[in-house]
Amino acid sequence: MLLRSFKLPPSLLLLIVFLAFFGWQLSQGTRHENTPVGSQIIPQSAGEKKAPRIALMTFVTEQRSYLHLSLKNKDHYARRHGYDLILDYESHTDRAVIFWKFNMAERLIKTGKYDWIWWLDFDTLITNTDIKVTDIIEEELRNVTNPEEIDYLFTHDCNGFNAGSFLVRGHERSLKFLHDSWDIHDKAREEGGSMSEQDSTVKLLKDDEASAARVHVVxxxxxxxxxxxxxxxxxxxxxxxxxxxxxHFAGAWAHVKGEDPTGQLMNKYEHEIKWGNWEEFY
Incomplete structure (x- = not known):
């Protein structure tokens, strides 16, 4: 009877309810809504430009003295800048092995995953991994009238076009250039001749003005x-x-004496590489 007649003032009852709810909230701890510890959500502005998607591709089809150094160097660079490294260890073409680089480029273009594809011969070292290949692309395309019409970035040496390091736009439009170069090689072979991938490319650029217009020389x-x-x-x-x-140690055999000219040069210049801090990306 005593308990039944006892009544709490409304204001006191409201305070008790509030304190109970507040205590329950404290017991739940801080909520992060599934945001990883240490992460920060940074909204992307509407006009912010996305970084180009890059694939670095190469192949090696036999054992070489500098196998580890060349692979480590290219893998390190790709990891550092968030690029994809594409490696082939076999060549499945009825043309010369060196033409397999065109097959690789075609395969990657057709995936639609990349804005630019960078071919790099295996007898190369990226000696300054600070430099982004995307910065070179942007810098060079600023020097042309219609940058969106350029599909290939080539270099020359003392003999003309050198196919040891070049860039291909990851657009299906780029496929025509590859196929036309193949056709030139195949026609030469049918006539009893032979052509390297460099020779067929040079002839294509000479004979086809439309194809030449899509190339910029770096x-x-x-x-x-x-x-x-x-x-x-x-x-x-x-x-x-x-x-x-x-x-690039192109044609080292013709310039350096020894049983392993390319390996000798690789070992000599390994100590010149600017690697950067591996702890930032491994």
Whole structure:
């Protein structure tokens, strides 16, 4: 009877309810709505430009003395800048093995995953991993009248076009160039001749103005530099020096004595590589 007659004032009852709810909230701890610890959500502005999607591709079809160094170098670079590294270890073409680079480019273009595809010969080192290949692309395309019409970025050496380091736009429009180069090679073979991928490309550029108009030539030292031991430079005549982006040991066998000319040069210049801090991306 005593409990039944006892009544709490409304204001006190409201305070008790509030305190109970407040205590329950404190017991739940801080809520993060599934946001990982240490992460920060940064909204992308409507006009912000997305970084180009890049694939770095190469192949090696036999054992070489510099296998680990070349692979490590390219993998390190791709990891550092968030690019995809595409490696093939077999060639499945009835043309010369070196034509397989065109097959790889075609395959990657057809995926639609990449804005640019960078071919790099296996006898190369990226000696300055600070440099982004996307910065070179943007810088060079600023020098042309219609940058969106350029599908290939090539370099020259003392003999003309050098296919050791070049860029292909990841657009199906680029496929015509590859197929036309194949056709030139195949026709030459039917007539009893032979052509490398460089020879067929040079002939295509000479015979087809429309194809040539889609090519921009980059200074050799920016994308495909040669060392002093291989003095075969383009018109800029600029030899590789410390801090240069890429070092290519093209035709080392013709310039350096020894049983393993390319391996010797690889070992010599390994200590010149600017690797960057691996802890930031491994």
């Amino acid at each position: 200074p050799q030292y920016k994308l495909n530099a040669f060392p002093q031991e291989i003095a075969c430079f383009d018109d800029h005549r600029q030899v590789w020096e410390h801090g240069t982006f890429v070092l």
